[in-house]
Amino acid sequence: MTTNEIIDALYRQKHQIEEHLDDLLARCSTEAERTVIKGSYARAVQQWNDAVNQPLRTNDAQLGTLVSDLTTIQDNITTMIARADDLGTIINTIAKGIGIGAKILTLAK
Numbered sequence: 001m002t003t004n005e006i007i008d009a010l011y012r013q014k015h016q017i018e019e020h021l022d023d024l025l026a027r028c029s030t031e032a033e034r035t036v037i038k039g040s041y042a043r044a045v046q047q048w049n050d051a052v053n054q055p056l057r058t059n060d061a062q063l064g065t066l067v068s069d070l071t072t073i074q075d076n077i078t079t080m081i082a083r084a085d086d087l088g089t090i091i092n093t094i095a096k097g098i099g100i101g102a103k104i105l106t107l108a109k
Contacts, residue, residue, distance in 0.1 A: 056108040
């Protein structure tokens with residue numbers, strides 16, 4: 001696992017939410033849903049910024065698994081958005097990705 005692979009995974013997460021942000025917000029039926037999506041995007045941006053702006057340790061064996069899990073979640077989100085799946089399911093999956101991003105940063109610091 002390299003620093004670039006970690007940064008790329010977190011960038012893809014940020015970019016994916018950013019790319020679909022307007023569509024996801026338009027699908028929201030409550031302010032609570034909008035708040036969760038905006039908060040998830042803000043956390044994704046912060047995680048990416050943290051990865052870019054601080055030295056990362058890449059010697060933890062779990063990092064490769066977590067980056068792989070994050071990539072799988074991103075693929076699932078892309079599929080869910082394309083199929084117009086239930087917004088709640090998409091929000092929960094995005095939240096899982098944010099949680100994995102937090103674990104990645106915790107292990108890499």
